[in-house]
Amino acid sequence: MEKVKLFTTWSSPFVKRVTWALKLKGIEYEIIHEDHANKSPQLLKYNPVYKKAPVLLHNETPICDSLVILEYIDETWKDPTPFLPQDPLRRANERFWAKFAFYGYYKKQGKDQDEAKDTALARLRHVEQLLNESKFLSGERLGFLDLAFGWLADYSRPLEVVTGLKLLDEDSFPKLCSWRNRLLEIHAIKESWPDQETLMVRFQKIKETTSK
Amino acid sequence: MEKVKLFTTWSSPFVKRVTWALKLKGIEYEIIHEDHANKSPQLLKYNPVYKKAPVLLHNETPICDSLVILEYIDETWKDPTPFLPQDPLRRANERFWAKFAFYGYYKKQGKDQDEAKDTALARLRHVEQLLNESKFLSGERLGFLDLAFGWLADYSRPLEVVTGLKLLDEDSFPKLCSWRNRLLEIHAIKESWPDQETLMVRFQKIKETTSK
Numbered sequence: 001m002e003k004v005k006l007f008t009t010w011s012s013p014f015v016k017r018v019t020w021a022l023k024l025k026g027i028e029y030e031i032i033h034e035d036h037a038n039k040s041p042q043l044l045k046y047n048p049v050y051k052k053a054p055v056l057l058h059n060e061t062p063i064c065d066s067l068v069i070l071e072y073i074d075e076t077w078k079d080p081t082p083f084l085p086q087d088p089l090r091r092a093n094e095r096f097w098a099k100f101a102f103y104g105y106y107k108k109q110g111k112d113q114d115e116a117k118d119t120a121l122a123r124l125r126h127v128e129q130l131l132n133e134s135k136f137l138s139g140e141r142l143g144f145l146d147l148a149f150g151w152l153a154d155y156s157r158p159l160e161v162v163t164g165l166k167l168l169d170e171d172s173f174p175k176l177c178s179w180r181n182r183l184l185e186i187h188a189i190k191e192s193w194p195d196q197e198t199l200m201v202r203f204q205k206i207k208e209t210t211s212k
Numbered sequence: 213m214e215k216v217k218l219f220t221t222w223s224s225p226f227v228k229r230v231t232w233a234l235k236l237k238g239i240e241y242e243i244i245h246e247d248h249a250n251k252s253p254q255l256l257k258y259n260p261v262y263k264k265a266p267v268l269l270h271n272e273t274p275i276c277d278s279l280v281i282l283e284y285i286d287e288t289w290k291d292p293t294p295f296l297p298q299d300p301l302r303r304a305n306e307r308f309w310a311k312f313a314f315y316g317y318y319k320k321q322g323k324d325q326d327e328a329k330d331t332a333l334a335r336l337r338h339v340e341q342l343l344n345e346s347k348f349l350s351g352e353r354l355g356f357l358d359l360a361f362g363w364l365a366d367y368s369r370p371l372e373v374v375t376g377l378k379l380l381d382e383d384s385f386p387k388l389c390s391w392r393n394r395l396l397e398i399h400a401i402k403e404s405w406p407d408q409e410t411l412m413v414r415f416q417k418i419k420e421t422t423s424k
Binding site: 058061063064072076 | 261270273275276277280281283284287288300301303304307308311312338
């Protein structure tokens with residue numbers, strides 16, 4: 001009997017990747033909600049290095065780091081469809097882009113924020129190009145890279161409100177906008193869509209805390 | 213006919229990972245030396261995002277990011293021995309620790325450097341524990357995690373001189389010191405050992421540049 005638990009925080013985009021992966025693989029799991037401000041002794045025990053969710057606990061063994069967890073899930077539960085392709089070159093490509101980060105820009109202030117915003121937009125242009133003519137970042141089927149970037153779909157609007165920077169603009173990023181709508185058609189993703197208003201309040205709070 | 217080229221800079225620890233991997237797999241490759249201060253148009257073309265070596269060019273297709281390249285090499289050339297084990301849990305473990313970075317501490321200044329040094333030592337203690345009773349970080353045989361951390365073996369002494377922080381101290385890190393000696397017994401690693409004095413001058417220069 002498989003025992004799967006997931007340590008989560010409600011607003012983490014990294015937790016979201018794992019939540020979607022588990023749902024798409026049809027894995028039953030128990031959710032352990034963590035409070036950002038008051039982490040449980042279990043979380044600190046299972047992730048002593050980063051002290052953060054997500055932590056996947058599989059038969060009492062912890063696995064940490066959202067991208068590492070995604071590959072673990074993909075290698076452990078091969079059905080119904082793999083997230084990563086078989087071809088080493090395509091795998092390398094998805095792994096390379098999955099590590100491509102620009103999430104933290106909204107926490108920056110002043111000149112640093114201007115630079116971070118420029119970087120975020122430049123990076124988004126790379127991601128837009130990845131879509132080329134395909135439906136998903138991973139190709140014709142949702143895969144590893146879509147899970148890695150999925151946070152963009154449901155976090156972009158609250159982030160836009162908090163930072164004043166339009167992210168998924170129809171004119172600049174038409175392919176990413178279509179991709180966002182396509183993700184929303186997937187049941188596993190739609191059902192774990194966070195409340196946009198509550199997310200906005202959370203981002204505003206983080207921004208204020210880091211600016212002190 | 214396989215055509216493999218590696219874009220390198222002589223002092224990069226990330227390039228070193230890939231050099232060792234190619235040698236251990238017995239892959240013939242052409243080296244393209246890059247100058248830190250004057251990067252070639254090819255490098256910028258093949259790695260437009262980070263504009264850095266290492267870039268592996270396999271039959272004219274570029275692969276970037278040292279850890280992504282290691283997995284690509286492991287999946288493409290399976291002989292003589294795989295770097296990563298078969299078991300998903302052990303793979304996840306090696307992937308998690310391979311991403312564990314503390315290389316940049318020597319560039320920091322003042323209070324930031326004190327903090328960065330503390331973090332570096334705390335992180336080294338984690339790595340020391342990984343060795344447990346095994347010969348290598350990956351177990352009884354040199355593997356993925358050893359390649360990821362290999363820079364510690366030949367960069368630690370020049371870094372110690374430049375920062376004044378003893379890294380691989382026999383009393384504090386006896387297992388890592390034995391591991392370092394074991395790595396040096398491996399021909400592929402020994403033959404690409406960089407000159408310690410030249411490395412020291414290079415680190416000193418980087419430190420001075422970043423402190424301006």
